[in-house]
Amino acid sequence: MTMSDSAPTMSDSAPSSERPSAPPRSWLSRLMKSGALIDLAGLAIVLLAIVAVFSWLSPRFFSQATLATIMNQIPALTILATGMTIVLISGGIDLSVGSLVAFSSAALGIVMAKYNQPLWLAIPAAIAAGSLFGLINGSVTVFGRIPSFIVTLGTLQIARGCAYLATSKSTIYLNRSVQVLTDRIAGIGLSPAAVSAMLIVVLGQLLLTRTVFGRYCVAIGTNESAVRMSGVDTRWTRIFVFVLCGALAGMAGVIESSRLSAVDPNGAAGRELQAIAAAVIGGTSLMGGRGSVIATLFGVLIMAVLESGLGQVGAQEEIKNLVTGSAIVVAVLFDSWRHRGTRRTS
């Protein structure tokens, strides 16, 4: 270090009141101060409020069956939205994840049905299929200097096309044994899929907050040129973010196939928009630099509860669209109101 022995400078003569006391030491007090807890508490309150409303509207809502439906639906979306959150935070977007789910589950289906290989061999194949497209997304975005929006808009079509080619456009039915992933484990009431989704959320959050890679993601999303001019090779970080998102889409594809015990090349269409919506409801900024995977999980839960709750009270499809759409806009309005003071205009 080159600066330890420098003399005190003039600006040190500033009033001592402006000098900091010791910074908050415990992670809890830091969390309290950062406002992240308030955001999470807000999301939890909204979620509870929605649950309360539906319980009041429909006495059957608060039941094992509903819970099971929700738990069944969310693991795949949670995993997708986790990847999406990391991409968004680093300043990109991945519109291809819905198609990647279909393509990677096609890969899974081919390995299992055509080559008669066991599930544990098919899962890596599916994840590799997703990662491959992630690598394409990232490399073209970075080396071609094209917005990821455009690149992934293209791969959205390409991956869907690949899924059709691989399956000859027809559904592949799988051995019922694949359902082991989405069947609840006796004793804990959660499926392996749900457990791995929770694990991925926790790992994703730790990745963002505690690793150099994660901090680079946030920094790149805030100001890429500043990071580049600080001697960080932003290219590999940005590419790897897409590979990660693709790999997670592959896992989501595995879970979807397991849930249906089939591979549907038409499946998961539009799922990328749900993933983006979940991240945005959780407070992730589409401009990059801000967001949290835990908050995204709340976003997923809010969307899932709305969806199944509206189904329970007998709402038609059009009402579902109206309510879910409004929820997204209201969430973002509220979020921008919460953060209105953080950036000074001067």
Added chain:
Amino acid sequence: MLRTEGISKKFAAPVLRGIELNVNQGEVHALLGANGAGKSTLCRIISGLLWADSGRMFLDGKEFTSTTRQDAEQRGIQIVQQELNLLPTLTVAENMFLDRMPCRFGWIDRRELNRRAQAAMDALNLSQIDVRTQVSELGVGQRQLVEIAGALSRSCRLLILDEPTAALTATETERLFEQLRRLKSEGTGVIYISHRLEEIRQIADRISVLRDGRLITTQPVDELSTDEIVSLMTGAEPEVVEGVSGNTHGAGTGSSSVSERKLKGTALRVSGLSVEGRLTDVNFTLYEGERLGVAGLVGAGRTEMLRALFGDLRTDGGMIRVGDGIDRQPFEYPRDAVRAGFAMVTEDRKADGLMLSMSIRENTVLPVRRKLAWHGTLVRRRSEVAVTEAMRDSLGVISQSVEQPVDELSGGNQQKVILGKWLLTAPRILLLDEPTRGIDVPARMTILKQLNQLAERGTAILMVSSDLDELMQFCDRILVLSVGKISGDFRRDAWTKELLMQACFRGHVGLSGGSQ
């Protein structure tokens, strides 16, 4: 003409406390103060960009409230802000007349638009800027001039200029001053913010000094010595302010020239460096511990030279040799330059110097994050905090904590953070692009002092500045760039301001013939 009574404003902390300012008709009124003293905030309130919490404002004796900028503009209050506010993809003319495009039958009358814009530019003697060019093609200095021309093209009772000359060359500054003198004679009042005291002596009639949000004094500029002004701004007694006597650029201590110290060896040799359309065949050698300045007009290729050396601009030929190494192609990516011991403080803090919404710590540790982390992967927060606090204390960054976002800091403190982050990498070669631009005198002294200490320990410094006085004060040697070529190379004992200026203009058509 303009009078304010008890203007107060609070953000997180009070920024302005009961400001009573009087600007007379036909005077240039300089507003001085360290960064963060509240100058910009006051001007933004007067021009309707911010609302005061309390206080009243009078224009020509009539009370007024500026609720929006348009409101203030209609009253004849024009402001040119420190940050450039032009839209890069529109033309110069479109930017100047954005809110009052001349129209015919609902369509923009381009000919009339360009005619009016050109007339406004001609008034500033800026005919060489074609008003039909896109702003993105202009350099920072030219953009600044476009903004000023835009403000002057409106009806103007009171003109507010916030650091107008920070990016201007000496000639451009002189042109601006001619305009200001004309405005003065027409009875327009001018509020002029600048950190360059010699400029203020040249142009201002009276000065007001702000400190910590209070107006300390308003006096005719002739009644105050430079030492007195500095001590009013800092609140310190003149004799305490070491190194500032008779000049504003005092680099503090340790100005021992390079000939007194021993030059150890070559830090960087550049041969034939070219960037298409920007730089042609640049050759020079930079020695360890040398403070090498780069002068030149805006657009001469100074920034491009630094960026090409740092691996940020693609080069079209040339070799570099770092230390005792062998000749090699210039770097292809900033990371490679950093690995070879380079560091660069960029010209525009907001564009590529800082992540504004992130904390001092996040910004400071960025280049050394991997080194501080556990096995290069897991962030070790405690060492990051320790390193950042050490940086903060040694550079005197004023902040509440190292977790404070850098956009809450003043410009001088932001610049200290950028310098501090590079100090952590112990660079062998430090490239600086306008490191003291828009920074108050104490912060500038801190920074120059740090640079001196670095040089004494052997770091080679290559510093671009538009402020010739600063370069002459600080450097051992000055290179002059003109139209992408090196047009002068002066040692400390060989330069005069005139020689440097001449070299700046060498190669410009019609300005200095036969010196190529």
